[in-house]
Amino acid sequence: MRILLVDDEIGIREIVTNVLTEAGFRVDSTGNGTKALQMFRRRRYDLVITDLLHPGLNGAELIGKIRRLKPWHPVLLFTASPIPTLAKPCDVRDIAAAARLLTERKKKPKKSRRQ
DSSP states (O other): OEEEEEOSOHHHHHHHHHHHHHTTOEEEEESOHHHHHHHHHHSOOSEEEEOSSOSSSOHHHHHHHHHHHSTTOOEEEOOOOOOOOOOSSOOHHHHHHHHHHHHHHHHSOOOOTTO
């Protein structure tokens, strides 16, 4: 199984590549979304793992281009983004639960640094 890993942080790429390689995967990696798309077009990958923010095409743009080429190709969004997400399709009750959690978190008073 071959994986395309896209992350602009070389240290993260090295760690993830090592872990995946030890797990038996073959990994090609790049830190640039445009280069990743070129690699994807040239070689068959079983999975693409991409960060959200990196040079060239960002992760969302890269995923969109991959989906146009191969609509059901497996993609894993791997990001440090603090924005919570829900994958579609999901149970609509999960949306309400997430909305409740996030709005409650917003209401909690922040502790002062002096405490």
